[in-house]
Amino acid sequence: MAEEPPIHEEPNGETVELLKAKLAELTKTLEQLEEMKRQLSYERERTSLLNKELYAKEKREEELLTRLKETSKVPPVIVVASPEDGSKAETNAIHLTGVAEDEQGVAGLEIFVNKTPHPIKPERGIKAVERSYPKRLGFSERIPLEPGKNEILIRAVGSNGVSTQKSLTVHRIETRKNIWAVVIGIDSYPHVPPLKYAINDAKAFYQHLVTRSQIPSENVTLLLDREASLSRLRSTLGTHLKNTAGKEDMVIVYFAGHGATETDVQSPDGDGLEKYLLPYDADPKDLYASAIPMRELSYILNRIQSERLILIVDSCYSGASGGRTIPAGNFRATISEAFLDRIAGGRGRIILSASAANEVSAEKDDLRHGVFTYFLLEGLLGGADTDKDGAVTVDEIYGYVSQHVPQATRQEQHPVRKGTVEGRLILGIVNGEDTRKP
Numbered sequence: 477m478a479e480e481p482p483i484h485e486e487p488n489g490e491t492v493e494l495l496k497a498k499l500a501e502l503t504k505t506l507e508q509l510e511e512m513k514r515q516l517s518y519e520r521e522r523t524s525l526l527n528k529e530l531y532a533k534e535k536r537e538e539e540l541l542t543r544l545k546e547t548s549k550v551p552p553v554i555v556v557a558s559p560e561d562g563s564k565a566e567t568n569a570i571h572l573t574g575v576a577e578d579e580q581g582v583a584g585l586e587i588f589v590n591k592t593p594h595p596i597k598p599e600r601g602i603k604a605v606e607r608s609y610p611k612r613l614g615f616s617e618r619i620p621l622e623p624g625k626n627e628i629l630i631r632a633v634g635s636n637g638v639s640t641q642k643s644l645t646v647h648r649i650e651t652r653k654n655i656w657a658v659v660i661g662i663d664s665y666p667h668v669p670p671l672k673y674a675i676n677d678a679k680a681f682y683q684h685l686v687t688r689s690q691i692p693s694e695n696v697t698l699l700l701d702r703e704a705s706l707s708r709l710r711s712t713l714g715t716h717l718k719n720t721a722g723k724e725d726m727v728i729v730y731f732a733g734h735g736a737t738e739t740d741v742q743s744p745d746g747d748g749l750e751k752y753l754l755p756y757d758a759d760p761k762d763l764y765a766s767a768i769p770m771r772e773l774s775y776i777l778n779r780i781q782s783e784r785l786i787l788i789v790d791s792c793y794s795g796a797s798g799g800r801t802i803p804a805g806n807f808r809a810t811i812s813e814a815f816l817d818r819i820a821g822g823r824g825r826i827i828l829s830a831s832a833a834n835e836v837s838a839e840k841d842d843l844r845h846g847v848f849t850y851f852l853l854e855g856l857l858g859g860a861d862t863d864k865d866g867a868v869t870v871d872e873i874y875g876y877v878s879q880h881v882p883q884a885t886r887q888e889q890h891p892v893r894k895g896t897v898e899g900r901l902i903l904g905i906v907n908g909e910d911t912r913k914p
Contacts, residue, residue: 581609799836
């Protein structure tokens with residue numbers, strides 16, 4: 477029996493609606509999936525952009541770190557305060573001072589003299605405290621010199637291991653053969669009251685120059701008592717020094733003896749007085765003809781070519797008793813120190829006076845010297861060598877006598893310095909024996 481074909485029934489309205497609802501639900505789900513897909517794509521793009529920005533930031537940080545590392549490799553800076561490169565020294569040692577600086581810290585410092593290590597004092601070495609180093613390290617060392625050229629090298633090492641160095645040259649010249657000196661001491665004046673210790677002062681200062689400072693004796697003229705006549709002083713100062721001392725040489729003139737003051741309305745100092753240094757044969761009744769007025773002394777010193785001249789005067793002009801001056805007569809006036817300025821007016825002139833113009837330059841029996849010269853010699857023996865470099869400069873000796881002379885005279889005597897000179901002017905070398913012997 478043949479089969480009957482299936483009977484297809486048309487869906488009723490309820491089924492159609494159900495199918496439509498499922499289709500709408502599927503369509504909504506599909507739209508949600510598409511939205512999620514778009515969101516996912518957006519997040520992926522955003523993540524990629526963030527990754528790129530992060531990478532760029534990391535690269536910038538790496539560059540900054542690299543730059544920082546490079547900056548930390550900057551070497552220390554060395555500054556030398558003294559001496560100057562290419563300078564000349566007449567002593568067997570100089571004082572080397574300066575500073576090494578590094579923002580990261582200075583870990584080490586070395587000094588070499590002619591390629592030989594110079595031992596730095598332990599207290600000047602560097603001590604790390606909790607692995608930290610000083611950013612600034614000063615150095616102050618006495619450096620021995622060989623005759624001729626000396627090469628000094630300073631090397632500093634930073635805490636980062638990077639080092640730097642600075643070199644300079646100092647020439648030690650032949651021992652003080654370029655110095656000329658005249659030393660004058662007068663005790664026994666025929667026409668004015670005698671002094672006790674001017675000759676002792678002059679002899680001791682002469683011995684200092686020849687023995688301690690090692691100036692050849694033929695370069696130093698010593699004039700005592702009758703040897704220090706007016707004509708001899710004019711000849712020695714105005715002719716001998718003029719003809720022998722060159723521009724680059726150094727000249728020292730020392731005078732221990734009487735000073736005097738005389739009324740002179742033509743005085744350029746504004747005090748109506750002329751001041752004199754008294755030679756052996758000075759006549760107080762005719763000072764103009766028999767003594768050396770300060771205006772003439774200024775002229776005599778200006779005849780000398782040297783641009784390094786030191787005049788040391790242990791005398792006074794006040795006219796008071798008990799000092800190195802003769803009675804000033806019936807007048808009393810305030811003495812101007814302008815005459816010292818006039819004498820020091822030339823280039824490279826230094827004047828060291830034992831006392832201010834209106835004070836007394838005293839002698840003392842217990843010292844067997846003028847007070848000023850006693851402490852002058854004591855300072856030159858080493859008392860004034862404040863930096864311990866074996867040399868005493870004019871600045872150091874003036875500081876020394878300015879402290880000790882007023883103390884020894886109950887503030888009645890104050891040394892005076894006038895004039896300026898470029899660089900360090902060495903007056904004495906610290907060595908040898910005490911020269912303050914009668």
